[in-house]
């Protein structure tokens with residue numbers, strides 16, 4: 001295998017359809033940001049919009065801005081923009097709450113549509129909040145629902161006639177393994193179960209076709225690949241065919257048919273607003289809208305192709321330059337089965353990542369021993385991928401990661 005040179009990477013960047021896109025993001029000098037799968041970076045558009053929302057809409061418009069600045073419509077307007085990125089239709093997506101809270105609402109609502117069935121199925125090793133929330137749903141629901149989890153290899157076959165809802169994360173947060181959404185959805189439907197897809201590691205990174213896959217429900221995250229900012233609100237998808245029947249348990253006033261009628265009895269909104277609960281976080285939703293608008297001209301097929309190019313480059317460079325250091329690829333080698341990040345396993349993973357971060361290569365660590373690198377063509381370049389592997393190679397060869405300052409665990413990894 002002939003070694004890939006940095007010049008070749010620079011050439012790849014010149015040919016990238018996203019060569020101009022990086023200038024839209026505000027990234028610190030000397031930082032190679034490979035963690036957009038965990039927290040997307042700030043964009044100039046989001047910063048300006050946030051400032052405008054604070055100074056003008058809140059500062060000057062005050063309460064009037066609910067009407068005059070479009071605050072009231074924001075959750076659905078923004079939902080429609082996200083819908084385009086996940087193959088959903090108009091009126092099927094709303095931006096509200098966090099992914100955890102939305103999963104609670106959606107899983108409970110889905111289970112209620114399948115009375116008499118006892119199982120809520122998910123994957124062992126799914127993102128922890130998903131399992132914790134589903135445990136909460138099973139305790140909260142009447143009629144003896146229980147959460148049953150299976151290893152990934154067994155979870156599809158385990159879906160049976162007693163299954164009310166299957167909840168799976170489309171792209172796994174550690175390994176980046178990707179489910180075949182259409183095939184798994186069909187498998188669930190074949191036995192009469194409903195499916196909820198968690199798109200937190202998919203939206204804005206890989207092609208998602210919820211309606212083509214016939215998906216029932218989905219939730220997803222606003223602060224990862226969508227670049228909405230820390231704690232940005234999340235979104236919910238409900239397939240149009242279920243909308244009229246769905247009753248979610250957190251029936252707050254913003255999900256009411258007439259929130260400003262101030263009546264005592266709850267009547268859900270006829271549209272997707274029924275998935276909302278309380279007052280939306282307008283400032284963070286505004287930043288998210290500006291960030292999502294940056295995807296308006298983006299062809300998701302081209303974006304995915306470039307992200308695959310980058311992750312393939314990273315894996316090949318690691319094979320060429322970091323062999324013999326005990327780093328194991330913990331993601332599928334086949335790009336078709338992989339999302340938009342790559343994980344490597346190493347017993348000293350935590351310290352290795354800390355050493356990388358100290359040298360400006362920012363990825364992250366996931367217990368017990370995984371280091372993750374995200375590939376985000378909107379602002380990452382192939383030359384940076386080359387530089388990142390060069391840094392990794394040096395840290396491994398010199399064992400720089402063994403210094404005590406890199407082994408001390410911080411609160412957030």
Ligand SMILES: *Cc1c(COP(=O)(O)O)cnc(C)c1O
Nearest residue numbers: 098099100127169173198200221
């Ligand atoms: C990031 C992520 C979440 C985040 O949930 P929050 O409620 O925003 O903390 C949930 N599920 C998955 C699969 C994720 O990757």
